[in-house]
């Protein structure tokens with residue numbers, strides 16, 4: 280087992296009663312200090328994995344360690360060190376945001392009532408809900424409810440935050456707020472494990488990523504490594520597309536496609552890009568843009584699965 284791992288699983292598997300294989304032999308390593316994106320389309324097994332990690336359901340087989348302790352066996356020791364936001368916070372709509380936090384804090388037998396007011400004040404401040412603390416939770420927007428859920432998870436210092444689709448259902452402004460908060464928490468040294476079906480979200484906030492599809496892990500590593508594992512394409516912007524295609528083909532560029540005033544092709548493995556550019560210009564091609572396209576996580580995902588990233592549902 281990896282001593283720097285905050286979460287580690289080996290062969291973790293869940294088959295639901297009814298026979299559905301939701302998670303299939305998962306080997307996951309979440310390094311301490313990472314913002315770890317757990318990416319996969321709806322139904323790929325993310326929530327099931329998180330529920331096993333948090334000791335809410337038993338795995339069918341395999342093992343999971345969280346903060347170095349076996350789950351679900353050590354659930355009583357582990358959960359106080361973990362802040363979790365799973366499937367939306369359980370809030371009382373008739374209580375104010377502040378009083379919801381009082382309730383959460385009072386339900387924690389290890390929380391000292393004498394420091395409660397200060398801790399609640401700090402948590403509200405942290406998520407930007409101080410001004411709205413007196414409002415009833417049912418009057419909160421979805422984004423405010425998520426932030427209140429995060430405040431509940433932050434009532435005490437945590438080594439690990441586990442967030443299941445924290446921006447699901449939020450408007451762009453709400454998403455930005457949650458992402459900014461995740462970044463801040465990570466800067467303070469908290470390891471954050473968050474699931475998402477949104478590639479660009481993972482790209483924006485995460486240092487690491489694991490990609491799930493149909494219960495299986497396709498890959499894991501740093502976001503940078505994953506993007507680097509896929510070669511970008513050469514892209515040329517020009518009104519003279521036919522001539523550009525001819526010259527590029529002559530110079531060994533494969534898989535050429537033309538869309539509007541843009542020609543793309545496989546980046547040549549050898550040879551000088553500057554030379555290629557010069558050849559185009561020599562042939563009278565008016566080159567407006569020339570270069571290697573940036574590879575997105577989405578390109579990497581398509582390369583991994585051979586298909587587009589399906590975000591249905």
Ligand SMILES: Nc1ncnc2c1ncn2[C@@H]1O[C@H](COP(=O)(O)OP(=O)(O)OP(=O)(O)O)[C@@H](O)[C@H]1O
Nearest residue numbers: 295297299301319320321322323324325326327328
């Ligand atoms: N309690 C359950 N009983 C039987 N099957 C289940 C149960 N919960 C989930 N599943 C099935 O297991 C598979 C994985 O579901 P899971 O919720 O873990 O995926 P997910 O990636 O979290 O997707 P979503 O983002 O939609 O929650 C799905 O096919 C789902 O239908």
